Amino acid sequence: AQTVTQSQPEMSVQEAETVTLSCTYDTSESDYYLFWYKQPPSRQMILVIRQEAYKQQNATENRFSVNFQKAAKSFSLKISDSQLGDAAMYFCAYWEKGAQKLVFGQGTRLTINP
């Protein structure tokens, strides 16, 4: 089974600064999908960004961008101009094609300091 590793249980950043959350995964597949989800204290999981493995271009969504390194099996999330509303638990997830389910990392809790 595929595994997803988020090596940073907690991170903090000053408001308006940039922060990068790391994620690595283990797979033997060549075609797959990766996601970053955000879960604020309100509990709802919100999609931040999605990346198809066959696309070489890194996905971006406004202040959120990824650094997708397929050979290194790395999928980090960069948040620019951090805002207080970005404070949340961030989960990296891999779509396991065979089992047809999302495999989540353990999460990184991000704190934004005003």
Added chain:
Amino acid sequence: DTEVTQTPKHLVMGMTNKKSLKCEQHMGHRAMYWYKQKAKKPPELMFVYSYEKLSINESVPSRFSPECPNSSLLNLHLHALQPEDSALYLCASSQRGLAGGSADTQYFGPGTRLTVL
């Protein structure tokens, strides 16, 4: 509109009670999911319905019984739960059913916080 709604928001039940969690989406999505999430942990998949048929059951105890009455509605019936079943229960939906292995984005509801006494 990418909204998935869940009711109730909070539920407290005894071990002998029978209760149900409800999830609804009106986006025309054909796959619906139940997840269980313990505090400070990632969600764990429980069940997946694809085109209103149960497609995946992650070896969940029979005290949890899912039901998909129609394409917009997903229920989770609870009976004889244990205190260790206390958790946040999340529902999600995605546009296409589980066919071809393609990864549809899953849209999550706000969850039901369940406490079993």
